[in-house]
Every structure is written in structure tokens, then in C-alpha cells.
Amino acid sequence: MKTPIVLLFVFVLLLSGLAGGLPAQTATPPETGQTLVYLVTAGTEDRALALTGVMVFAHVVGRGGTAVIAGTNSDGLAALKEAGLTYQALELIPPGAAYYLVYPLPGRANAAPNPKVVTLLADADWQLVRATVGGARWLSAQGMALQAISFDPKPWLADTSVSFAPFVIDPDPTIQSMMDQVSSGTVHQYDGDLSGMWPVMIGGSPYTIATRHTYSGTPIQKATQYVGEHFTDLGLVVEYHQWSGSTYPNVIATIPGLSNPDEIYIISAHLDDMPSGSTAPGADDNASGVVAALIAADIFSQYQWDCTLRFGIWTGEEQGLNGSHAYAQRSYNNGENIAGVLNLDMIAWNTPNSVRDIDIHATSSIPATLAQAQLFVDVINAYDLNLIPQINPNGTGASDHASFWQYGYPAILGIEDFSDFNPYYHSTNDLLANLDLDYFTEFVRASVGTFAHLTGCLVPGGTGYLEGQVAAQGSGDPIAGATVTMAAAGGGTFTAVTDPTGTYTRTLFADTYTVTAQADGYLPITISDVVIVTGTVTTQDFALPLACEPVDIVDVITTINACMVDFAPTFTGTPPITWDWAFPAGTPPTSQEENPQGIDFGSSGTYSYSVTASSCGGTAVDTFSSQVTVACDVCTPLTAVTLDTLTTLPLYAGDNVTFTAILTPELSTLPYTYTVWVDGTAVISDQVSSETPLSFNYAFVEAGTYTVMVSVWNCDVGTAVSDSIAITILPTLDWSWMYLPVVVRP
DSSP, X not given: OOOOOOOOOSSOOOOOOOOSSSOGGGOSOOOTTOEEEEEEOOSHHHHHHTTTTEEEEXXXXXXXXXXXXXXXXXXXXXXXXXXXXXXXXXXXXXXXXXXXXXXXXXXXXXXXXXXXXXXXXXXXXOEEEEEOHHHHHHHHHTTOOEEEOOOSOBOOHHHHOOOOOOOOOOOOHHHHHHHHTXXXXXXXXXXXXXXXXXXXXXXXXXXXXXXXXXXXXXXXXXXXXXXXXXXXXXXXXXXXXXSSOTTSOEEEEEEOOSSEEEEEEEEEEEOOXXXXXXXXXXXXXXXXXXXXXXXXXXXXXXXXXXXXXEEEEESOGGGTSHHHHHHHHHHHHTTOEEEEEEEEOOOSOOOTTSOOEEEEEOBTTSHXXXXXXXXXXXXXXXXXOSOEEEEXXXXXXXXXXXXXXXXXXXXXEEEEOTTSOOTTTTSTTOOGGGSOHHHHHHHHHXXXXXXXXXXXXXXXXXXXXXXXXXXXXXXXXXXXXXXXXXXXXXXXXXXXXXXXXSEEEEEEESEEEEEEEEOTTBOXXXXXXXXXXXXXXXXXXXXXXXXXXXXXXXXXXXXXXXXXXXXXXXXXXXXXXXXXXXXXXXXXXXEOSSSOOOEEXXXXXXXXXXXXXXXXXXXEEEEEEEEEEEOTTOOOOOOEEEEEEOSOSSEETTOEEEEEEEXXXXXXXXXXXXXXXXXXXXXEEEEEOSSSOEEEEEEOOSOEEEEXXXXXXXXXXXXXXXXXXXXXXXXXXXXXXXXXXXXXXX
């Protein structure tokens, strides 16, 4: 066994990264005029005498025994003196003061003095300091750590502690089967998920958890969501306990007890990590503890329990145990009966080829913790686990179990050997690759077995196994991520999720179940009267039908305008999610629109086309092929003609008169054929093959009034349009008199 090394430093702080302000738990100020007091608690009588006028702020545990940090006024100080108690008045509490308990950690150099940090008291195992926000941040930057002291009153432990008889441990086959479910593969996978070794699915999208620092914003929010979704997938009741900021809640999952739900047991670990930069894998500190809690939930959710089991994943631990403190405080104020807490913090480091020691921390001020610590040791021995445990009866307050000690709840800490301290602590090298996976896995097994025995409320009964495959009906393709739900006739609902091969496995109590398989894009199937027999594997496969009706393209409606064609498909079934058209002779040659418009085939002819549509998540596909005939030389007929004359009036017999005919529409199909009529007699008939205005000339030989009509057509004679005008022709003037001889008389 390694000998523990206790190192005392001037400033050693369990604060591992205050990126924001002071912990929320220090926000309530003490009464004005109170003195901070250190009081050694030698026994129940001393504690009872000290009740008058003394408000306990914190319980302190060390090798020298137990003590309290308290606050009291002058009357309380007088009462303490009169009672003959040993105490030390430390200072009059200044406005806005924040106090921290400091614990030694191995391998940490002494920090230089800082005016923002005042040491009030030093013990072999801890120190008490007053620090400003800047001082706390400075200590954090030195790699120190702290436990924040809150000013809300704590109970005297003599009033709240519950005595426990020593546990008697015999190997239990059911608990052995639980421990056997812990595999190194799952341990490795979960730790890599949490320490950013690869992307994980969070909210349906891939995300890499590069840091879990409490004040990292999106990363810690994603990490808490990942944990919450894991618990939800197991069918647990999940609470996001927002003790301060909205992005870093505690995550609490619950298995309600069947007959004694008010008796509560908690297995817990802190999720947040260090350092405070953008990369903080925290594979040991403390993805390892969270992995144990997640695996415990995986296993315990398969069973029924008379008491209530909770899985507490804390944030704000590195800033002073803030998240767990807020939860323990709330539980105490609500009168909750927390009968035991197993807190796991850093359970994966062991120097290669060294003794596989682990430490179990308890406190003599809460006797039940000593029995629970011994239970952990007995489980290791009874189940022949390859670990060497040692109990610290006056253990550290440097993790979240201490938050429960403050309110009198029995809690123990499981942690790797203190003297074999992880050299990558709070660094970017706290990586999965540096962990001892076998040691880590064995520690998780021991934790699962200890917690199962600790509760003592496992509903008896044999267990069997249900397994099978979920596949698509018809194709037989395996469906990954399908949920299989088992509802027991005797009460209780259990779930399993299929792996990439569509396979699921679940340990179940011997009972009769109604089993339902469901997956996105498929209709669920329910099978009744599935019987689970003790020690037997029952197989139940599912073939799920598609949740939608496959698309069937019935026809394609075409609208033709010369060489241009619009297409509109008609179909039955679920509306398609994709369309793929092919027009080999068209422009454009392809389209992904449902209704392509204006496909130009360029010249008259008959052309092939095809359309393929998919529905039901792309699993149902249908293709329709046909032809379309286009006539690009379709005639656009004339609709009107307006006749007029361009020659200046008056008109005389013999004049060459110019007429113009305005055609509607102007872009009608060429050529035009026209006939000119004068008083009913056709005088001109011709054809025009250009888009120039239609015009013609005619000379009237004699004077008179004439009716001139023009008829024009371009498609066939039946589409002819006509217009007419009346025109008056004057007689030709006789200018011959102008040429008579002139006689000049003398």
C-alpha cells in the first residue's frame, strides 16, 4: 500500500477556474457585527452547549478531528466562553467578505504571498482564507483549489447524523450480474465522448466537447445536454437544476422508488473541468467520475427499486463546489431524506506498474459515512476486485461529497490514491490515452456494486434477457437507433436502443411484457405477452413497415407552347422529397423541380423524357417515362387590320395613291397574303414575307368616290381580316389655257 503524503502549502485552493464572479453560495451576507469563529467540536455535549447564539457556516474535517467555522455576535461569544469551550475568534466579518477552505494537493509549489488573499487559520490538512474575487482568480491560476464557505446556517451534525450498523456483505448474484455489465469498451467510449476525443450526437447533431469548464458557455451547455439526453434515453426522470447560470445546470436523473420513494440514494460526480482555456479534456478530472455515474444509470435502470435512486452530475465544482452545494442546500431546506451519497472524483489514474490503490473518504462527525466507506471495502473484497482500498476517516472536503456533509447527509468520496497524484491534473494533457483503463474499469465495477448494496432496496426476483433485431419490412435492412420499449405486467417500463446492426439487448425481471419497437420513418409494432424467464434469453425480432405510402407517379401533364413545354406530374402516396427529371433533347437537359417549366426542344418532333421521385426518407422510389410531341411552326393568326392612305389630299384622277394596312398582332406568323378590292372588284393580290408594314399603290383613272377594302390572312383563308375606307377622286385639272398664244398689240 502506498503511504499517503500530506503536504501543507501556504495557499492551496480547491478552486480550479473562477472565470466569472464569486460562487453564488456566498451571496447571502451574514448579519452585521458578527465575528468569524473557529470552534473545535469535541462531542455532542459541547455542540449542544454551543447552540446558543452560534450559527454554523461550515463543518471542517481533518486529522485533528472535526471543527466548525461559525459566526456569532458578542452574546454568542460570551455563551461560548461561559460554556468553557475552546474556540478562536478570527475576525469581525467585513462587508462583502468571501471565505474559502483550502486543502493541500500533492505536487503543488507554494504560492507567493498576495495582498488579495489573507490566511486566517492553518491546519495540517486545510487552511481558511479570506480572498477577493481577484485573489481567488490568482490562486486558481497557480493551480490551487478551494471550497467556498456560504453564510446560510448549517445544522449541527449531532442533530442530523444517522447511525448505521455495519454492513454484512455476501456476494449477490444479481449484483454480480450488474458489475459484470461494466466493460472496458463502454468505459473507454464514454470517457472519449466527454473528453472531446471524437464528436458525439447532441440534440441530433454532431458536436465535439472540447472543454467542460463551468463558464465556457456553449461547451458546458452541450456537455450537460449530452448527459441529460443519455439519462432520458434510459427512460429516467431528468431535471436540469439551474443553480446559477442557465448554461451550466446540474443534471439530476431519478429512478423513483416503488414503495419507499422518500428514501433517497445518490451516486454523483462533477462534470465541469479545468483549465479555463478552450481545450480542457479532463479525462480523469472528472470525466471518469461521470462515466461511472452514466454506466450506473445504464445498469440500474434495468431493475426495480423500492427506494429512490438519483444520479447527480454537478457543475461549478472547480469554482468551490457550487453546484452540489446548491443542490444539498435545496434538499435540506425541502426536508429530503438523503440516506447515502457516493461521490466519484478522479477514478482513472494509476501510475503504470504501481499498486492499484484507491482512497475512500468519510468523516467521523457523521458515523454513517464510516460504515458506508467500510461497505466499499467489503464489496471489493467480497467480489474479488483487483483494487486495494484504504479508508480516510477524516477525509478531504475537496470534492462534492463535502457539500452534503455540511447539511448532515452521509456521503463518501471514491478517488484514486492521493499519494499517486495524476501529474496531468488540470492540464490539457489530462487525456484518455494517459489513463489506466483496467484500473478505471475495476473502479467503476466497485462503485456499481457498492451503490447497489448501499441502497439495500433492490426489488428481489430473477432476471432474464430480451434480445433481437429491428429491421425494415420488405428490404430487411437493419434499423440503427430504433427504440424498443418493454412494459412489464407487474409495473415498470424499460428501454433499449438498437446498435448499427439493428440489434438490441436488455436485462429484465422475470415477468410478462408488452414490447414495442419504433424508429423514425417507420410505423411502430407492438408485441404482447413476451415472457422473460429467469436465466433465459428470449428473442423478439421486429420488421417495421415504412411510416409513409411509397410514391407512385401516375401521369405527367404537358402544356405545349410551340417548342416550349411545361411539365406537371400527378402521383399518389406520400409527397416526394426529391424529383429528378431528364430531357435528353431539351434545354435544360435536367431539372430537380417538381413542375419544370419552359423546357425548350428547339424544333418540331417527338422527344423522350423521364422523371424519378423518392419518398419515405428516400427509401421509396418511382420512375415515369414518356414522350412529348412539339410543333415549333404553329401559326399565330392575325386578329385585325386597319386601312389608311398615306397620299396627301386632295386626290385627282390619275394620281398614284399609297395605302397602308396596320396588322394586329404585329408579330403574327409570316407570310401574309392580301387582296385589295375597289368597289367590289379585286385589283391587287400579293404575298408579303417580311415584317415591314403592309402597303400598296393604286391609281384611279376617273373622278368619283370609291370604296377600297383590303383582306389579309396568314394561316388559312378562314382567318382573313378586313378593313375598308371611302376615298374621293377629283377630276383632273385642265391647264391647257396657260399655253394659248399671246397677241401683243402695238
